[in-house]
Amino acid sequence: MNTSIWLSVALVLVLEGLGPMFFPHAWRKMILAMTQLPDGLLRRFGGGLVVAGCVIYYMLSRHLNS
Known part of the structure; x- marks a missing residue:
């Protein structure tokens, strides 16, 4: 697979991990709100x-x- 695709996946994982790492309460509220949509x-x-x-x-x- 292309290296740039793996780099993109890695960047997405880093960015997605920042939410629950620094703002766990807000993250939990957002996920709960999304389940109601x-x-x-x-x-x-x-x-x-x-x-x-x-x-x-x-x-x-x-x-x-x-």
Whole structure:
């Protein structure tokens, strides 16, 4: 697999870990609030994140390869 993909995964893990590490109470409240959201809204939010991630990856890979 491409090294940049592994670096991206590592960065996501670091950023995702900062929330519960420094703000455990707020993190728990946010997760509890998310469990109350309807499935359709969570799917749209997840789809938006996937599209944004793909666009950013495409733009960066195009910029780095030129």
